[in-house]
Amino acid sequence: MKRRSLATCSLAVCALALGSGASAQSVPTFAQPESPVALSPAERLATIDRALAATDSELERLDAEKRRIATESEGLPDRERAVRERARLEARRMYHLNQGALLALRGGPGALLDHMARVAHTRRTLLASLDELGVVRRRADEIRADNERIERDKAAATQRRVELAARRQQTELFGASGTLGVAPVAPSPLGESVTVYGGRGGDAVAQRFADAAGQLLLPIAGRAELRRVQREGAEGPGIEVRATVGAPVRAVFAGRVAFSDRYGAMGRLVIVDHGEHYYTVSANLGTVAVRVGEELPAGAIVGTVGDEGTGAHLYFEVRHGSATVDPLPWFGIQSP
Numbered sequence: 001m002k003r004r005s006l007a008t009c010s011l012a013v014c015a016l017a018l019g020s021g022a023s024a025q026s027v028p029t030f031a032q033p034e035s036p037v038a039l040s041p042a043e044r045l046a047t048i049d050r051a052l053a054a055t056d057s058e059l060e061r062l063d064a065e066k067r068r069i070a071t072e073s074e075g076l077p078d079r080e081r082a083v084r085e086r087a088r089l090e091a092r093r094m095y096h097l098n099q100g101a102l103l104a105l106r107g108g109p110g111a112l113l114d115h116m117a118r119v120a121h122t123r124r125t126l127l128a129s130l131d132e133l134g135v136v137r138r139r140a141d142e143i144r145a146d147n148e149r150i151e152r153d154k155a156a157a158t159q160r161r162v163e164l165a166a167r168r169q170q171t172e173l174f175g176a177s178g179t180l181g182v183a184p185v186a187p188s189p190l191g192e193s194v195t196v197y198g199g200r201g202g203d204a205v206a207q208r209f210a211d212a213a214g215q216l217l218l219p220i221a222g223r224a225e226l227r228r229v230q231r232e233g234a235e236g237p238g239i240e241v242r243a244t245v246g247a248p249v250r251a252v253f254a255g256r257v258a259f260s261d262r263y264g265a266m267g268r269l270v271i272v273d274h275g276e277h278y279y280t281v282s283a284n285l286g287t288v289a290v291r292v293g294e295e296l297p298a299g300a301i302v303g304t305v306g307d308e309g310t311g312a313h314l315y316f317e318v319r320h321g322s323a324t325v326d327p328l329p330w331f332g333i334q335s336p
Contacts, residue, residue: 041171041322048168055161062154066147073143080136087129093122169258172277172321209253209274214332216252217298219282219316220305228328229315238281238317239327245312247305249282251296252330260292260302266315267308272296281317284308 039047097119105112206212218224225242255274263269268285286306290296305314318327328334 044171045168048164048171052161052164052168055157055164058157059154059161062150062157066150069143069146076136076140080133083129083133083136087126087133090122090126090129094119094126097122169273208276209278210276212253213330216330217250218331219249219252219314220247221250226333237326238315238324241314241316243305243312243314245286245305245307248301249285249303249305249314251298251300251302252280254298255296257290257292257294257296260288260290267306268303270302272302277321279319281319283315284313
């Protein structure tokens with residue numbers, strides 16, 4: 001099969017969120033603080049991990065506060081009913097005491113003084129009950145306001161965590177260069193094309209991507225031609241899968257969509273996060289069928305094969321962190 005190379009990939013991280021092709025589905029990018037000394041990827045990851053830990057602590061604190069308030073609020077309705085009933089009884093007692101004032105007057109000075117003492121005591125207890133009822137109702141209002149505040153703070157902290165996690169994923173995935181590759185794909189000296197047919201590379205289905213070597217689904221169902229291609233600046237090869245335009249491209253393993261958008265000369269691109277820092281990259285797509293954050297089972301359609309001017313094909317990579325690893329063994333294919 002005649003070797004072909006992909007177009008030059010000048011892929012700055014800002015292309016994730018900026019540029020004419022960016023959409024709301026892109027993984028967000030984040031401006032790095034100006035510093036006289038650029039941080040290494042490991043240092044950036046450590047900084048992000050500290051921010052993630054602080055955000056997780058804040059979420060735990062808010063959850064604890066919400067639980068404490070919930071426990072208190074559970075008893076407020078019963079307390080309000082009890083205080084209201086007590087105030088009702090004391091008000092009724094005041095009414096009867098007022099009705100009996102003439103009888104107390106007829107009973108002489110002693111009876112009148114005793115009556116007045118009972119009236120004063122009942123008035124004090126009634127006023128105290130009414131004050132307590134006001135306190136209970138104000139506390140209920142405060143709890144409602146606290147709950148609204150906690151929900152706002154949790155939403156902000158949760159969004160901050162999502163953004164930090166996206167930043168961490170970008171730092172890990174794109175590495176020191178900040179790109180998926182800074183040079184064009186060059187013809188690989190590692191072997192000619194090999195014809196394969198869709199299906200699994202092995203019989204067993206691993207639960208972890210790390211254990212799935214030889215068991216991954218092929219990204220194209222049916223007949224396809226694969227050959228290794230090597231990008232300069234990448235530690236390992238990717239594969240070029242020749243297929244017809246519009247052929248469905250599928251997730252080779254279950255995971256979550258980390259990126260779904262156009263990405264420079266690689267065209268439409270989908271990156272799936274399979275956990276434990278393993279990713280698969282499907283590029284040169286004609287259409288994209290998934291959104292960032294979507295959970296995918298193995299075999300889910302992520303898009304279709306496209307043609308960006310270099311022929312109909314899918315460009316595919318397996319990555320562990322920012323390192324590109326040879327995909328062929330993951331499909332159970334011996335090197336051609």
